Amino acid sequence: MRAIIGNSVVELVVGDITNEESDAIVNAANSQLAGGGGVDGAIHRAAGPSVMEQTRQRYPEGCPTGEAVITDAGRLKAKYIIHTVGPIWRGGREGEEDYLRAAYRNSLQLAVEYGCKSVAFPAISTGVYGYPLDLASEVALTEIRQFLFNLSDAILVRCVLFNEGTLGAYSRVLEQWARDDAGA
Numbered sequence: 001m002r003a004i005i006g007n008s009v010v011e012l013v014v015g016d017i018t019n020e021e022s023d024a025i026v027n028a029a030n031s032q033l034a035g036g037g038g039v040d041g042a043i044h045r046a047a048g049p050s051v052m053e054q055t056r057q058r059y060p061e062g063c064p065t066g067e068a069v070i071t072d073a074g075r076l077k078a079k080y081i082i083h084t085v086g087p088i089w090r091g092g093r094e095g096e097e098d099y100l101r102a103a104y105r106n107s108l109q110l111a112v113e114y115g116c117k118s119v120a121f122p123a124i125s126t127g128v129y130g131y132p133l134d135l136a137s138e139v140a141l142t143e144i145r146q147f148l149f150n151l152s153d154a155i156l157v158r159c160v161l162f163n164e165g166t167l168g169a170y171s172r173v174l175e176q177w178a179r180d181d182a183g184a
């Protein structure tokens with residue numbers, strides 16, 4: 001499924017983000033940039049140890065929630081890995097939505113700064129960090145849409161979702177927008 005937003009395109013696909021050939025892939029990291037399970041572990045395993053060496057040297061303080069840092073992509077096909085830190089879900093009144101929006105926005109900003117024409121995102125915070133999937137899907141796509149509306153360049157944003165359930169949640173958001181546009 002895809003949507004055209006401004007000059008750009010958003011695509012929803014099911015897959016493993018480590019196989020992506022986008023210019024940049026986004027990692028759902030933790031604030032210590034220490035690696036871990038889930039998509040973070042998969043990315044570091046596939047990219048090799050040079051990526052962790054870079055984060056240690058260049059970002060010894062780690063990365064605060066909602067912000068993003070960049071390294072090369074080691075052995076991956078992508079050129080860059082953008083490491084961003086989504087919020088841990090604590091019930092929704094601790095600024096989680098703002099932090100999740102910021103994680104998407106700052107990652108897109110870095111991708112554009114580094115000249116990327118394509119960038120792949122996982123569903124940040126929806127695994128171990130426990131952000132409810134339906135809410136996270138809406139926040140992710142809303143922030144991506146807002147960023148792309150304001151961008152004059154044309155880029156491809158691929159949401160690389162690990163299973164059909166996640167694809168379903170994202171697809172429902174795009175379908176709702178299509179209905180809203182048709183009714184407007």
Ligand code: ADP
Pocket residue numbers: 015016017018028029037038039040042043086122123124125126127128129130160161162163166
């Ligand atoms: P967080 O700590 O931000 O919640 P997780 O890695 O636990 O991060 O989960 C984020 C999302 O990434 C989940 O939807 C999970 O299913 C998905 N995921 C896990 N491994 C991969 C992978 N190799 N490619 C794409 N998505 C993945």
